[in-house]
Amino acid sequence: MLLEVKDIHVHYGKIEAIKGISVEVNEGEIVTLIGANGAGKTTTLKTISGLRPLTSGSVIFDGKDISKMPGHKRVEAGLGQAPEGRGIFPGMTVHDNLLMGAYARSGDVSAELTQAYELFPRLAERRTQFAGTMSGGEQQMLAIGRALMAKPKVLLLDEPSMGLAPLLVKQIFEIIEEINRRGTTVLLVEQNAQQALQLAHRAYVLETGSIVKSADASALLDDPAVRAAYLGGDLGEPSPNGQH
Ligand SMILES: Nc1ncnc2c1ncn2[C@@H]1O[C@H](COP(=O)(O)OP(=O)(O)OP(=O)(O)O)[C@@H](O)[C@H]1O
Secondary structure, eight states, X not given: OOEEEEEEEEEETTEEEEEEEEEEEOTTOEEEEEESTTSSHHHHHHHHHTSSOOSEEEEEETTEEOTTSOHHHHHHHTEEEEOTTOOOOXXXXXXXXXXXHTTTOOSOOXXXXXXXXXXXXXXXXXXTSBGGGSOHHHHHHHHHHHHHTTOOSEEEEEXXXXXXXXXXXXXXXXXXXXXXXXTOEEEEEESOHHHHHHHOSEEEEEETTEEEEEEEXXXXXXXXXXXXXXXXXXXXXXXXXXXX
């Protein structure tokens, strides 16, 4: 197993936001955490990436307990992060933003740059543009491209579909699938449960800081309770055979 979150509890002051969550991510998988606003998806991801301390439990990555490791060390260890709200550097060009993503690496990064521009041709067209002047979708692409510059073993994605038009969401999800096909394991936090479940291999459903369900993503797509709560009730067709 590449990433294992074991019974983590996380507090904001006295409020327990995460009440004993365990998540497993195997090499090569796309795993998604879905759930309503405030369920604790972002907090779980931030705890994995080192942006929130845990009260108890542990995070094991690549065989090592990283629960107390600072965030930047986790990036160096291979946990790539594209945070919610993008987190790009608005006053820097697209190209420089991508280079910043490789800050922890020494040596030649031209192969990663080529890959980022190949995955996101839009970024290649805009390489000299200031990142802050780009559209939301382009900034999301840049955040993912920048995370890939560090050659992560696992890519942590926090709501990549947030605020994007449906066509752009589709594009971003296709690129995430391609990134996974090229060998990167993905842990995806999403409110867009339908799209996330179609993309992922396995999924966990969060409610008020706990996991209430975990299963193959295709099984959850067909689960009446999940459909009623997260997929807008009856969406007509059940999932096609094999989501990939
Ligand atoms: N900085 C904070 N201070 C206090 N409470 C917080 C803070 N951030 C999150 N919380 C609380 O922790 C709980 C989990 O929030 P979290 O953002 O992880 O949920 P989420 O599932 O990612 O929701 P969203 O989709 O809205 O981001 C919520 O009850 C939220 O109000």
